[in-house]
Amino acid sequence: MPYDRDHVVLEPEQVTNVSSHEYPHHFPNEDPSGFGLEGFKKKLNIKVWRVSRDTMEFDLVGVDASLANAVRRILIAEVPTMAIRYVYVLNNTGIIQDEVLAHRLGLIPILAEPEMFNFKTADESPTDLNTIVFQMQVKCTRRPNDTVAADETDPDKLYVNSSVYSNALTWDPKGDQATRFADNPIRPVIDDILIAKLRPGQEINCELHCEKGIGADHAKWSPVATASYRLLPHIDIKQEITGDLADKFQKCFPPGVVEVVTEHGVKKAKVANHRKDTVSREVLRHKEFEGMVELKRVRDHFLFNIESTGIIPPPTLFVRAIRVLMNKCAVVKQAVEAIAPKDEDMQE
Amino acid sequence: MAQAENGATGVTADGLEVSTEKVEILPGASTDLTAMTFAIHNEDHTLGNALRHCIMQNPDVEFCGYSVPHPSLQKIHLRIQTLTTTTALDALNKGLSDLYGMCEHMLTEFEDVMRNGDYQIVDDDEATATTS
Numbered sequence: 094m095p096y097d098r099d100h101v102v103l104e105p106e107q108v109t110n111v112s113s114h115e116y117p118h119h120f121p122n123e124d125p126s127g128f129g130l131e132g133f134k135k136k137l138n139i140k141v142w143r144v145s146r147d148t149m150e151f152d153l154v155g156v157d158a159s160l161a162n163a164v165r166r167i168l169i170a171e172v173p174t175m176a177i178r179y180v181y182v183l184n185n186t187g188i189i190q191d192e193v194l195a196h197r198l199g200l201i202p203i204l205a206e207p208e209m210f211n212f213k214t215a216d217e218s219p220t221d222l223n224t225i226v227f228q229m230q231v232k233c234t235r236r237p238n239d240t241v242a243a244d245e246t247d248p249d250k251l252y253v254n255s256s257v258y259s260n261a262l263t264w265d266p267k268g269d270q271a272t273r274f275a276d277n278p279i280r281p282v283i284d285d286i287l288i289a290k291l292r293p294g295q296e297i298n299c300e301l302h303c304e305k306g307i308g309a310d311h312a313k314w315s316p317v318a319t320a321s322y323r324l325l326p327h328i329d330i331k332q333e334i335t336g337d338l339a340d341k342f343q344k345c346f347p348p349g350v351v352e353v354v355t356e357h358g359v360k361k362a363k364v365a366n367h368r369k370d371t372v373s374r375e376v377l378r379h380k381e382f383e384g385m386v387e388l389k390r391v392r393d394h395f396l397f398n399i400e401s402t403g404i405i406p407p408p409t410l411f412v413r414a415i416r417v418l419m420n421k422c423a424v425v426k427q428a429v430e431a432i433a434p435k436d437e438d439m440q441e
Numbered sequence: 442m443a444q445a446e447n448g449a450t451g452v453t454a455d456g457l458e459v460s461t462e463k464v465e466i467l468p469g470a471s472t473d474l475t476a477m478t479f480a481i482h483n484e485d486h487t488l489g490n491a492l493r494h495c496i497m498q499n500p501d502v503e504f505c506g507y508s509v510p511h512p513s514l515q516k517i518h519l520r521i522q523t524l525t526t527t528t529a530l531d532a533l534n535k536g537l538s539d540l541y542g543m544c545e546h547m548l549t550e551f552e553d554v555m556r557n558g559d560y561q562i563v564d565d566d567e568a569t570a571t572t573s
Contacts, residue, residue: 115498116497116498117498117499117500118500125500126500128498128499128500129495129498129499129539130538130539130542130543130546132498133539133542133543133546134546137546137547137550138550139547139550139551139554140554141554141555141559141560142560142561143560143561143562143563144560144561144562144563145562145563145564145565146565147565148565151554151560153547156543156547157491157494159490159491159493159494160491160494160543162486162487162490162491163487163488163490163491166486166487167487170487171487408551408555411551412548412551412552415544415547415548415551416544416548418487418488418491418540418544419541419544419545419548421484421487421488422488422492422537422538422540422541422544423541424463425463425464425481425484425488425492425537426534426537426538426541427463428462428463428464429464429479429530429533429534429537430534431464432464432465432466433530
């Protein structure tokens with residue numbers, strides 16, 4: 094088989110042609126200036142398919158896996174958000190232990206623009222520029238006897254506050270936070286996240302401090318539920334597949350991938366939509382299709398999927414992730430330039 | 442953010458990481474400066490692999506590779522060997538500029554696409570039901 098430069102090939106028992114060879118001097122008589130930044134600008138293509146409040150699907154075409162992966166990794170671990178860092182428990186008589194309660198609270202996505210806050214270093218004390226304060230005071234009580242049926246067993250009907258949800262967090266604005274966030278008051282993204290269950294007489298009273306952080310420190314700061322990509326599948330039909338075989342061929346793929354068309358009275362299998370394929374490799378299990386089809390993936394075509402926790406809209410997340418990567422480059426570059434003079438000394 | 446082992450790293454108000462020793466040249470660099478290994482502190486595969494890719498695209502670079510020497514050390518080692526037409530330090534600099542430029546280009550391209558509005562806006566319930 095001749096070397097296929099653009100595709101990863103999927104064989105029944107192995108994946109071949111995996112690594113990219115898009116580097117100078119890898120292929121004879123190739124212009125080495127076609128690589129690097131200029132080459133990248135020619136090849137890059139972005140197509141956004143759909144955007145919702147929490148998700149975004151887009152194609153990132155013409156980039157190397159290392160770059161796509163850097164963006165994915167940054168989305169998960171390095172785009173900052175605000176999350177509950179400290180829980181000061183004044184009273185907790187519920188059955189959820191303090192430390193478990195604190196952990197559960199930490200994972201609640203807090204709708205606050207992280208760019209409006211600074212990172213708080215270990216030796217800094219909390220200020221309105223690095224900390225958000227919430228209060229949570231809930232007490233479970235019995236509803237009056239005359240309002241519930243005698244044989245009622247549903248705790249929601251029997252008691253008040255038997256379930257504590259994220260809407261129990263009340264924002265306690267400090268400094269000028271109330272005016273700075275007047276348009277968009279700070280609150281949990283979702284109001285009905287179950288935090289704890291209580292029974293009459295039990296109560297929780299605590300103060301929560303949110304700080305800015307990144308997912309690399311703790312997953313609670315990750316701005317995404319997932320950020321993932323896959324390579325665009327490509328089904329290469331090497332030889333016409335006709336008649337009843339065409340129907341069988343179609344059944345080897347998820348619906349919508351292969352269509353059976355009738356040309357001059359003959360049924361023929363055609364690929365309708367490569368991207369709907371899951372690359373299950375089912376077709377490779379059937380002897381009758383041997384040599385007729387090749388399953389591939391386009392090496393530089395990434396189908397990206399970003400699922401936000403709801404704090405930052407997905408398109409903004411992508412922009413911020415790239416900015417983080419640019420910032421990394423700038424910081425390292427500065428450091429490299431700082432050591433360059435030393436290097437001239439060596440030369441003398 | 443992860444603490445540097447020498448404690449020299451901090452985060453400024455605008456989130457910029459500042460360090461007196463972000464990058465160092467490890468002992469064993471060739472005297473003609475065409476071969477060097479750099480240690481970049483507080484970085485991992487995220488920058489390492491992308492930077493390696495960018496440096497390898499330079500026709501004057503003979504070899505470039507990176508490693509995370511130990512998973513509990515917050516640093517990467519980056520080895521660059523070049524032809525005599527350039528130095529490893531220049532190749533690293535060019536790689537960083539190129540990577541920065543690529544990000545910049547991705548950003549403008551993405552913002553253009555978003556401005557054109559050539560995409561479907563969906564409700565979240567619908568989006569989960571019809572992922573491609």
